[in-house]
Amino acid sequence: MKLSNRVLSALLLISFILIAATTEMGLADKICKTRSDRFSGVCFSSNNCAIICQLFEQFEGGQCEFEGAFRRCLCTKAC
Incomplete structure (x- = not known):
């Protein structure tokens, strides 16, 4: 039972790290x-506005x- 708790904890930690990394990458995609x-x-x-701008x-x-x-x-444009 302890092994499965460790595996679950590791999976939760990895999920948290992936979510945090994805969020940080999204911050670079700000629109100015x-x-x-x-x-x-x-x-x-x-x-029409987009055509003029482009x-x-x-x-x-x-x-x-x-x-x-x-x-x-x-x-x-992307900042």
């Missing part, structure tokens, strides 16, 4: 957002979000 310089007007379509501003993508009272195009 910057207001688009090229997109003008109120942003209604995240698809083609003209060399970002990975873009999305419409509220900035103050208006929806603005925010370009996105």
Whole structure:
């Protein structure tokens, strides 16, 4: 019975280490957002915003979000 408790403890410890390592790796995948310089007007379509950000501003993508009272195009990239 003691052997099975040791095995269970070891498995729990290994699981904890894997979860901690996965969480740390996820922290490196933060997304930075910057207001688009090229997109003008109120942003209604995240698809249009993403196209402008990718083609003209060399970002990975873009999305419409509220900035103050208006929806603005925010370009996105991994930090």
